[in-house]
Amino acid sequence: MTKEIMIAPSILAADFARLGEEVAAIDAAGADWIHCDVMDGHFVPNISFGADVIKAIRPYSKKPFDVHLMIAPVDPYIEAFAKAGADIITVHAEAGAHLDRSLQAIRSLGSKAGVSLCPSTPEAVIEYVLDRIDLVLVMTVNPGFGGQSFIASQIDKIRRIRTMIGGRPIRLEVDGGITRDNAAAVSAAGADTLVAGSAVFRGESAGEYAANIAAIRIAAETGRVPKLQDSSAPAKRAEESALIR
Template sequence: MTREMIIAPSILAADFARLGEEIAAIDTAGADWIHCDVMDGHFVPNISFGADVIKAIRPLTKKVFDVHLMIAPADPYLEAFAKAGADVITVHAEAGPHLDRSLQAIRALGRKAGVSLCPATPDSAIEYVLDRLDLVLVMTVNPGFGGQSFLDSQLAKIARIKAMIGDRPIRLEVDGGITRDNAAAVAAAGADTLVAGSAVFRGKSAAEYASNIAAIRTAAEAGRVPKTKDSAARPLRVGESARIR
């Protein structure tokens, strides 16, 4: 089943001095979801923002709030993020000892449940929780900082996770170094939800953000063109174009 391609700008790359204006700008520019990267300075080497900021910006848009918790432990804070307005709450497989319990807790709060995998974490980490999931987030950089370069090594992992998902109604999201230059390869590997920070917020206006989002979306859609028999054996390489037939 082919799902609609979702582009989720990460507000980590926004101008925090004008955060409300930036939210309005990407809403107008065609963002499908708003991706909120929450960092604690413990699980990852940076601190971003918490539930109070999400609560403050929630009234500014009706778009889905895709909240990625790069925190450990996550369980004590799930309710706060749900109440703040998160629609999807994603926890890291590496951040706690009882992933199944965390996912159950998210769903019990009435939110969609996601799990994220760092680059060194094998896809087997989610094998036994697939039926608890609404989303899998593959990190294509090491989490903690925006503006990092995409790790090509993760394309094969994305493809394997796509095969694991099969016909389940689970979105496959990719976050880290996504640009118009690698979106086709990521989509060809099986991703249907792309997080982009610096590549979206390059520029100063909603018009420029719209152009950036459109370019990523166009590249991703091109990458989703059905593979020929010759190309089906491997994912596209970064920078390799999908041929539209």
Template sequence: MTRDILIAPSILAADFARLGEEVAAIDAAGADWIHCDVMDGHFVPNISFGADVISSIRPLTRKVFDVHLMIAPVDRYLDAFAKAGADVITVHAEAGPHLDRSLQAIRALGKKAGVSLCPSTPESAIEHVLDRLDLVLVMTVNPGFGGQSFLASQLPKIARLRAMIGERKIRIEVDGGVTRDNAAALAAAGADTLVAGSAVFRGESSADYAGNISAIRMAAQGGRVANLQESYV
């Protein structure tokens, strides 16, 4: 199933001294989703922000809030992030012993459910929960910090996930080191939702951000077209 390419700027790379302005800027620049990376200093070696920050910026845009929870344990916090305004809530397959239960809880809150895979986690870890999912997030860096280098080793995993998903209406999202230079390869492998932090928040204005978003989107669309052409040769 071919789905539109979505660009989800990660506010982890925004200027937190003027976070509200930055959210408004990427909204105006053409962001499809707003990606919120939540880190707890336990599951990952960094602390970012929590539900209160998400709640404070929720009124600034109607765009989808794509909330990536890099926290463990996670279940006890799902309700707070749902109430804060998350539209998609993604939990890590590695963050708890009962992934199926976590995904059911997200759906019960009326939110779309996602699962994230760290680089060392195989796609087989989610084989038995596919029908609980709206999104699979493939980490192309080790989670915990922004600005890391892209791990090309994850491209085959993305391709295998696309084959595993088949005709299910599940998006494949990628987070970590995404730029205009690797967007084509990601889309060719099967990704349709690209999280970008530093590559979007480069420059000083909404116009700069718009150019960055457009460049990533165009590269991804080009990679998808090239892949389709090769499949018919």
């Protein structure tokens, strides 16, 4: 069954001087999830914020907090983020030697578990943990900074992961350079959850944020609509077969 498209604005692109207000604004603007990019300056070349900031902004929205941990080591900090209010905790497959153990720890704390893959990481690394995860996050930029350009080669990876997931209740999320211009392509490849930072926080009001979110959602939903020639192909083949007979 096809999952509903979810839009998860990344607060990395928000105005940090009024972060709580920004979270409330994207909530009112139609965000489905609140995406929180946590960076440590070690695993990725940037530092963003930690569990205390997530705890501070948690009261500003009842929407799920989708917390993406770009940190290494990650295991010592999982509990703090769960207690801060993370509904989903995503760790990088590249961030530690024992991915299975990390996922077990997340679930034991009551949060949903996700795995993120950098652009150069093959999807094979998640093959043996698929039954422990609720989300796969495909990075379509190299993690560390907002505002980067989308890496088109990741479209094929998204397709392959969608095939791997099969009928499992796992969301397939993409993060990095997502705009209204490429949302259809990632959705057509099989993604059902789109993270967008700069493309959402363009403007200064909840109304402008709402228009940005709506544009990305419409584009993503358009990507799911079968092309006319594709939908008519089975009937055409049947007609041709009948003529042959």
